Amino acid sequence: MGEKIKKTINYNQGYYLPLVNLKGLVGSVTPYLSGDLKKGYYNYALEPISELGLFNLSNKRNIIFYVDGERLDLNGQTDKQLNESFEYEVDKLSQVITRNNEKIKMETTSFISINENVEIHLVRIVNTSKKIISLEAVTSVPMYSRSPENIHDHRHVTSLLNIVEVVENGIINKPTLTFDERGHKLNDVIYSVHSFCDKAKVSNYIPIIDEYISGGTMMYPKGLKSSKYNVGSIIKGYECMGAMRFENINLNPGEEVNYSIIIGVEDEIEKINNNINKYSNFENIKKELKNVKNFYKELNNYINFNVESEKRIDQLKWVTLQPILRRYLGNSYLPHHDYGHGGRGWRDLWQDLLSLIYSADKSVSESIYENFAGVRIDGSNATIIGEKVGEFKSDRNQIVRVWSDHGAWPLLTTKLYIDETGDLDILFKKQKYFEDGFTHYSKMKKPTSSDNNILMLNGKVYEGTILEHLLLQNLIGYFNIGEHGFTRLEDADWNDGLDMANKKGETIPFTMFYLENLRVLADILSKIDQSNIEIFESLSKLVNEEFNIFDYFNEVSSNKGLNKVNIDKNILSNKLKSLASKREETILQKAIINNQYYQSYVDNDGNFLDSEKTMSLTAQTMALMNNIPSKDFAIKVAEATRDKLFDNKIGGYRLNSDYKKILTNMGRAYGFAYGHKENGAVFCHMATMYTYGLYNYDLVNYGNEAVMTLLNQALKEESQVLAGVPEYYNNQGKGKYMFLTGTASWLIKLYREQIFGINMNYGELSFNPKLVKNDFINGVAEIETYIKNKKIKIKYINQKELDFGKYQISKIVICNKETNDRVFKEIGENVEVYLDEFN
The missing domain is CATH 2.70.98.40 (Glycoside hydrolase, family 65, N-terminal domain)
Structure with missing residues (x-):
């Protein structure tokens, strides 16, 4: 190799x-x-x-x-x-x-x-x-x-x-x-x-x-x-x-x-x-x-995959390099990435940490902690990231944009860190808030603001726990809804091209994300020792629906309601689950097309974007990733999505159907020619997250097809991809925007968590492999990865060359000694997991 x-x-x-x-x-x-x-x-x-x-x-x-x-x-x-x-x-x-x-x-x-x-x-x-x-x-x-x-x-x-x-x-x-x-x-x-x-x-x-x-x-x-x-x-x-x-x-x-x-x-x-x-x-x-x-x-030795073939192993080794390049180059500074001033945006901070967490880098905890200093008290966040960790600046030229998805990503990353380390204490570290004078989800501005971009109260730096920051961002994302009951699109969500629907636009995909995040927060609350959770009064009123989000904005914009109160963790947990259930009902009633798949967006005229003939991959992705459908409905979603968006010739799943017109009530993406960038290209980042969602529901046949098609496209000479994977494939199957795509972190996450089944839950390890027959080389598939700061080599042995669904774990051998355990707080450096037929 x-x-x-x-x-x-x-x-x-x-x-x-x-x-x-x-x-x-x-x-x-x-x-x-x-x-x-x-x-x-x-x-x-x-x-x-x-x-x-x-x-x-x-x-x-x-x-x-x-x-x-x-x-x-x-x-x-x-x-x-x-x-x-x-x-x-x-x-x-x-x-x-x-x-x-x-x-x-x-x-x-x-x-x-x-x-x-x-x-x-x-x-x-x-x-x-x-x-x-x-x-x-x-x-x-x-x-x-x-x-x-x-x-x-x-x-x-x-x-x-x-x-x-x-x-x-x-x-x-x-x-x-x-x-x-x-x-x-x-x-x-x-x-x-x-x-x-x-x-x-x-x-x-x-x-x-x-x-x-x-x-x-x-x-x-x-x-x-x-x-x-x-x-x-x-x-x-x-x-x-x-x-x-x-x-x-x-x-x-x-x-x-x-x-x-x-x-x-x-x-x-x-x-x-x-x-x-x-x-x-x-x-x-x-x-x-x-x-x-x-x-x-x-x-680039923090994780290694020995899977399928030498060609795939080498390809994945270049994929694991890409997050390292992102860490130092941001998302700019290379020939395709010719926009902006370089550096990273808010979403990049959290996405790039996904692979960094796997590397057992000692700076991860501090990076996560420092990143929360970019959150405003209105639930929005800074979008200009300084060169130093935790450094945030006021928006360039005082032109402010709010991405509706920004509040969702910090919890995903923080939860991954907690699962990998078991470190729940990070949630109770105190962190400051960003303050540059913008309020009301950055739609208004105070006449004066802090000189140092730090929220001050009575002459002192105002702080809240990381848990408070997480509750704040996700509750604002939850309550900031449009007339149909879905999260307001604001100036865009993950798809930056949806930037012309900030009045009546709504994003169903990130409604799903915020919904699941409330359930995750409720689960976290059940794991912590503290019986009371400290949050500020206005946030307590918001979560208890004592006033609406606009009352909340009005109150905190004048630094009122920031006194701390305690709330019983069980009461808070039940409230979060109740809120999630309400939004789940909204999705069930309004966001399903033909009992087959999910509606995606509401446009700036207040109308739903998709019909029976169109689909957005983002909505199906966020549904599967965030455990929205039942297993039966997930199968319907997979079938419909493949039928409408899968194109084997250009790398797999397109980002959306062809709407066949310039949608000025949605965003610039629909001014692009169809099949390019955010308008119907095979956008590898979203396609990989969708694949993760398929594996999440054990739809391994669909998922394996998706990831293999995407990776194999990069190996074709006509794709013009030198190494790794691009940001997207255009309508000719050519790769664009090399080396700095967030796709890489999600491919690593997909392989480690889903395909190799390395399941970490609040610091405890279990195995749930979803390897298919072709993933094994002579009956063996290996991963070398850090677990609890220790490099572990895990070898799956499939002597009978069984396919997924035909095998179960028959025994686990750690450092040459068989164990009956199936959940591990600590584990030896060499692990053999034997797969055999069901009894």
Whole structure:
């Protein structure tokens, strides 16, 4: 088994790989060396790109070679090279490109250092001919050196800020100021390009683009022999170019030469100098490459699946890497994800923690606790997430949006943490509330607000338990209903594209989620030791329906009703269950179509969205995930959903039917062409959650088909998915938005909890596998995962190769000793679970 991906590239399919370290440097690189490089939103070393930029090669990383006078580019952009195939190898997180022709072998290895903010390209040229060849090389790396806002806003003006200096084997640029939304500020970031060769010296430097182009073009520059600038030259007010020409050398047959390109982004010249002192040595580059591979191998070793086939095992290993990338990159900064300022949103905070919980990361408890500091007292939450854990900021430009689903996710994640650890004490830790002046579910604003975005009462920081925060968010989500009795859609729910129904729109899927959350909270209350629960008075009145949600908003907006009261946990639990039952009745009466499946939304005109001919996957997903239907009705839902939304040719379950018109009373999603993004694509995140719901009801045949179709689509060459799974497949089955999708956390959750049946409940482990016959390799399926902070290998042994539904657990052997136990508070490191026919 290997996790490397090796391909022969015959044409540009838009592949790219993220390159990243934990110091904030983020890059993307293609087999043609396109992509960009940045350290945060405002500091791009290479020009920012979106999807089409993957195919723009003339202003990205390159070395122009002349082999016996014939031009050959490192990035393969010459006419001849574009028609030649080459070998492409990807590892975590590095890539190797190998090009061969009748004279030379050209091998380029690209990666980012773990501890230094440098992107490194190591180029090895071998003379594979039988004759001596002459070789010249000129590096070609345009240095963007600013914010992406300057692409079309003050592009020329910001070039006037550049101070470019030629140094030994390098070109450095430190602009005087930055021009962006933050205003005009002194710049403290330094951008650099250095290049070295183990057999030749730099003969001349071309540090500005004007001199490089010199009457030609970026593709065919005419200034490559310019010798106007030398070491020590300083040039001000021009676009910067990392171009250095090396002396001509001769290579004997079989002889090799090495070149390097080192692109840096630092805040001190001393750091740049230290980096270059280290990586001017080619042996140090090779050592660091090994460090990178070992680092990501270890980082990505928190869970392992040995299931089905080597191809699937390798694919899932890339899936388990994706949540790690999300943790450090957020949901932006890669070519498809070309929106916003990077970072993560509220939902991302909680979704990404799902896989982090499985990794036994010691920071999880603190992260969960700190995240609750983003909750407002009106039940809404901050949507601008700071760089530090628990840091929240007021909404950008004071433009506020409320996603109706945001209040639902924190409980899902917190409950998973409690189940995995048994730590109920976290619920009683006190946490502050976010306060930026917005009230009434962010629809109104106070004349004044807190200077530090923290809710204050009588001059002191106001706090409530994590349990209080959870009760608050879910009760607001429950009571914030429209005229049909379902949770108001507000400015969107999970589907960001449903953003034009904030007056009368309602979301049935998240009505179901909030309903189940009240039942979960009631169950949690039954497990805690405390007999009385402390909450603030206004919340107590709300849960007891002593006043409506608008009275609640009015009261807390003026900091009234925040005195603490105690409520008997049994009374509170029964009340939550009673509220859930009421909403369940509403769903039963109003949200079922033809006794087959669930209605999805109410539009901005107050009408239900779906008819007998249409369906939204989100509603069926949330129903199955949240235990809404009976088993019999769940089967009907599965049958109807497959009939209406399943498309085997493009990856499985579409997000919705084709409504065949632009629904301006629902949202921008329905302005997209059908089969793209939030309008009817195979949206892998929701499709995976739907699959989880199918397994939740033991509808394993449907569920296995769903997950296998989704995963197999990514393995098809025509899907253009390099590794892992994308955010969605379009109507041609092509994957879009790679590496940073929340799908990965849910795939891990699906495999661990449902398929492998690792059931954790308030810190206690039991096994309930739902593996099908094809999941086993020679009668064995294995998972290696953390349980109670200890790495455990669990092996399911199915000697008779029985299918799901045909087997039961016959015995459990722990560390070579059979046990009669079926529920475990602690467990040994090696577990064998034997499956056999029913008695």
